[in-house]
Amino acid sequence: MEALTPSGRRWHTYLHPEVAARDGAPRLTETPDVVLRAALDWSGRAGLTAAVRDVLTAHGSLAKDTFAELVGALGVPRD
Structure with missing residues (x-):
C-alpha cells in the first residue's frame, strides 16, 4: 500500500509484512x-484515524480481506 500524507510525504507499507517478506518483496x-505515524496523520486529517489504525495493525487476515477492510474504512464506494 502506498499513499501521501496531506503534507505530501509519501509512505509505503505491506498489509501483511510477514507474507511480503516470505514472498521476496523488497524490504521497507x-x-x-x-x-503507522504517517498513516495515522494521513487518516486523522480525514477523520478516519481509528478505522485505519485498526486495519493497519490487524493480524491473521488474508490480504484481500485486509484490503477490503481498508477500502471500507476509507469510505471508498465499492461499486
Missing part, C-alpha cells in the same frame, strides 16, 4: 512505527 525503507 521505514520502520512499522514510522509508517
Whole structure:
C-alpha cells in the first residue's frame, strides 16, 4: 500500500509484512512505527484515524480481506 500524507510525504507499507517478506518483496525503507505515524496523520486529517489504525495493525487476515477492510474504512464506494 502506498499513499501521501496531506503534507505530501509519501509512505509505503505491506498489509501483511510477514507474507511480503516470505514472498521476496523488497524490504521497507521505514520502520512499522514510522509508517503507522504517517498513516495515522494521513487518516486523522480525514477523520478516519481509528478505522485505519485498526486495519493497519490487524493480524491473521488474508490480504484481500485486509484490503477490503481498508477500502471500507476509507469510505471508498465499492461499486
